[in-house]
Amino acid sequence: MxxxxxxxxVGLIGGSLSLALKQAGxxxxxxxxSRTESVRQQALDLGVIDRAANSIADAVKEADVIFLxxxxxAMEPVLVELAAHVKPGAIITDGGSAKAQxxxxxxxxxxxxxxxxxxxxPIAGTEKSGPDAAFASLYQDHRxxxxxxxxxxxxxxxxxxxxWQATGAEVLNMEVEHHDVVLAATxxxxxxxxxxxxxxxxxxxxxxxxxxxxxxxxKDFSRIASSDAVMWRDICLTNKDxxxxxxxxxxxxxxxxEQAIREQDGGYLTDVFERAKQARDNRFAxxxxxxxxxx
Amino acid sequence: MxxxxxxxxVGLIGGSLSLALKQAGxxxxxxxxSRTESVRQQALDLGVIDRAANSIADAVKEADVIFLxxxxxAMEPVLVELAAHVKPGAIITDGGSAKAQxxxxxxxxxxxxxxxxxxxxPIAGTEKSGPDAAFASLYQDHRxxxxxxxxxxxxxxxxxxxxWQATGAEVLNMEVEHHDVVLAATxxxxxxxxxxxxxxxxxxxxxxxxxxxxxxxxKDFSRIASSDAVMWRDICLTNKDxxxxxxxxxxxxxxxxEQAIREQDGGYLTDVFERAKQARDNRFAxxxxxxxxxx
Numbered sequence: 001m002x003x004x005x006x007x008x009x010v011g012l013i014g015g016s017l018s019l020a021l022k023q024a025g026x027x028x029x030x031x032x033x034s035r036t037e038s039v040r041q042q043a044l045d046l047g048v049i050d051r052a053a054n055s056i057a058d059a060v061k062e063a064d065v066i067f068l069x070x071x072x073x074a075m076e077p078v079l080v081e082l083a084a085h086v087k088p089g090a091i092i093t094d095g096g097s098a099k100a101q102x103x104x105x106x107x108x109x110x111x112x113x114x115x116x117x118x119x120x121x122p123i124a125g126t127e128k129s130g131p132d133a134a135f136a137s138l139y140q141d142h143r144x145x146x147x148x149x150x151x152x153x154x155x156x157x158x159x160x161x162x163x164w165q166a167t168g169a170e171v172l173n174m175e176v177e178h179h180d181v182v183l184a185a186t187x188x189x190x191x192x193x194x195x196x197x198x199x200x201x202x203x204x205x206x207x208x209x210x211x212x213x214x215x216x217x218x219k220d221f222s223r224i225a226s227s228d229a230v231m232w233r234d235i236c237l238t239n240k241d242x243x244x245x246x247x248x249x250x251x252x253x254x255x256x257x258e259q260a261i262r263e264q265d266g267g268y269l270t271d272v273f274e275r276a277k278q279a280r281d282n283r284f285a286x287x288x289x290x291x292x293x294x295x
Numbered sequence: 296m297x298x299x300x301x302x303x304x305v306g307l308i309g310g311s312l313s314l315a316l317k318q319a320g321x322x323x324x325x326x327x328x329s330r331t332e333s334v335r336q337q338a339l340d341l342g343v344i345d346r347a348a349n350s351i352a353d354a355v356k357e358a359d360v361i362f363l364x365x366x367x368x369a370m371e372p373v374l375v376e377l378a379a380h381v382k383p384g385a386i387i388t389d390g391g392s393a394k395a396q397x398x399x400x401x402x403x404x405x406x407x408x409x410x411x412x413x414x415x416x417p418i419a420g421t422e423k424s425g426p427d428a429a430f431a432s433l434y435q436d437h438r439x440x441x442x443x444x445x446x447x448x449x450x451x452x453x454x455x456x457x458x459w460q461a462t463g464a465e466v467l468n469m470e471v472e473h474h475d476v477v478l479a480a481t482x483x484x485x486x487x488x489x490x491x492x493x494x495x496x497x498x499x500x501x502x503x504x505x506x507x508x509x510x511x512x513x514k515d516f517s518r519i520a521s522s523d524a525v526m527w528r529d530i531c532l533t534n535k536d537x538x539x540x541x542x543x544x545x546x547x548x549x550x551x552x553e554q555a556i557r558e559q560d561g562g563y564l565t566d567v568f569e570r571a572k573q574a575r576d577n578r579f580a581x582x583x584x585x586x587x588x589x590x
Contacts, residue, residue: 073561123510143508185496186509190516193488196548199567201480202574211578213438214481215418217522220515221485225575227512229568233561240556247553251546253491258542261535266368266528272494273524279497280520283506 002027002163006063008056008078010034010043012125013095014069015134018048020167023136033059035074043131057085065163068094072234075102079109086113091156093118093163097183098239099147099176107151115153118160120146121179122169129228140168147176177242184242189250191232192243194225297322297458301358303351303373305329305338307420308390309364310429313343315462318431328354330369338426352380360458363389367529370397374404381408386451388413388458392478393534394442394471402446410448413455415441416474417464424523435463442471472537479537484545486527487538489520 005021007014010032021027032049033056034040040052053059060066060082070078075096086092092110096102099119106117124142126133144164148157157173164171174182201207214222236243253272260268300316302309305327316322327344328351329335335347348354355361355377365373370391381387387405391397394414401412419437421428439459443452452468459466469477496502509517531538548567555563 123508142510145508182505182508185499185505186513190492190513192549192552193492194516195568195571196545196552197485197488198571198575200544200548202570204480207574208577210477210480211574213418213440213477214578215437217519218481218485219579220518221489222571222575223515224512225568225571226579227568227572229565229572232568233564236552236556236564237559237561240559244553244556247549247556249495250491251549253495254487254542254546257487257491257531258539261531261539261542264532264535266532269528269531270524273490273520273522273527275497276490276493276520277522277524279502279506280493280517282503283509284514284521 002065002159004029004031004063004065006031006033006053006059006066007049007069008033008059008066008082009069009071009074010039010049010131010134011069012129012133012138013122014067015043015046015048015131016124016136016138017067017069017095017122017163017167019134019136020139021163024166026163026166031059031063039131046131046134048131048134056081060087060090061085062087063090065159066090066092068092068096071231072096072098072101072238076105076109079105083109083111083113086110086116089116091116091118091159093120093160095120095122096238097121097187097235098242099179100241101238103147103149103176115151116156118146118148118152118156119176120144120160120164121183122164123183124169129231137168139164142169144169144171145174145179146171147174147179149176180239180242181246184239184246188235188239188243189246191224191227192236192247193250194222195232198222198225297360299324299326299358299360301326301328301348301354301361302344302364303328303354303361303377304364304366304369305334305344305426305429306364307424307428307433308417309362310338310341310343310426311419311431311433312362312364312390312417312458312462314429314431315434316458319461321458321461326354326358334426341426341429343426343429351376355382355385356380357382358385360454361385361387363387363391366526367391367393367396367533371400371404374400378404378406378408381405381411384411386411386413386454388415388455390415390417391533392416392482392530393537394474395536396533398442398444398471410446411451413441413443413447413451414471415439415455415459416478417459418478419464424526432463434459437464439464439466440469440474441466442469442474444471475534475537476540479534479541483530483534483538484541486519486522487531487542488545489517490527493517493520 018030030049033053043049044052122144161171313325325344328348338344339347417439
């Protein structure tokens, strides 16, 4: 049971944690802070939080647990700002999509308090944002990855694990670097690839006409290109190393496919495509019917 | 009304055309041929066709309309084989996903009869295949692109247009080269990109573990990587020029994004991502809720 929870960034991620813990009866009071006054007020009006704080200092000073749900680019400045106001024993955790940079920022900002920092990443979200997008079941049956380091206080880690379990999520621990590569491979790189394709088509004079022939297959493939541009800019900038490493591999793979097409090497293409199909079907045991898969 | 329709390749595409025309009462008799005897029998048993032919010659000799629904790689040999057996005035059409190569093959195989060839592409399909996957409404509300050339007999073109309209499809005409670029951009390239990503992940030792963290965004993005490997090999080989041209552009776009990530140029990333989001949202006015879009 958390007595006072401070949520910095009361949007979809922060607001949904608040609603989930309230519903589970695992928190007494939720203090919310957002840089934008109207957002704080909206979160309060919607009952997403119990009290709106006027500053980060005000939000965290009596909190037992502090959850940072701000854009990746804001993690470091927020950590620097709250460091001096955290009460002894308070636990600080976050929901950032890439962990290496946040952990580094926390280590330098929190100094002696760093052992009370538990880096985390709830693998859930929708394309919506803001307090009005928050809902209590967002994390139900989703994974939450915690990336403790050597200094992390086991008791703090356990508290955050229990907090997320109360939302219905499956909580796992992972090495920071491994988390960042895994997420780059399954999320960050796919977003970059989809953004690049649709962005490239958008530059064509005949874009509208071309996209008129885009059917189900393209619609599914490009869905993630409909995600928030600023959020994904931040993720690309903060998970730079993992994404660049995978992009390098991706280029190499694409070059080989290009060469096979140029040299009409059907055997190579079948091998790659079949390997991909097998891996994909194994992961998603129920391969959905593809409307216009051939398109 | 078609008196006798010959379908070469009685799978999802050929079988669905037969069922749609039967349901619409627009065909008297459908003769089906498949290289595999058991497939011909299955199509007959399922009522997808009225009679199974034992050879291409037997299938086409009395047909008024001949529909080629074979894999892209089989189009040329099939055209060569049937050329000598087509009755005068018969119309030959196809359902291939790339048109330049089929048109070229038809021109050389059909010689004097080439004016009776109408190249077409029904933009519809599912990930399933075979006669048992065929259903009458496959083409309902989908687009069918016809790519007539200078020699094409207008009467033959009109007959094929009416045939597809009877299935509930929207029929459009397009230049051969334009069709191949449009389909490469909206279908062939996305498939190559998805196959390459999943194929690359499949090569990792920790593939299973990595994919365990792949959520909704990845599932949608990679759905097309679950398509038939041989069919897509053939499409890549037959639409070589259009695909290679777009792959070149894609590499350039990816290189710019890579450079922006390396140089932490957030402005460039936001521009590309935002442009992509706008184009995608404009095309699909009802942006679906992305489960785990952030993942």
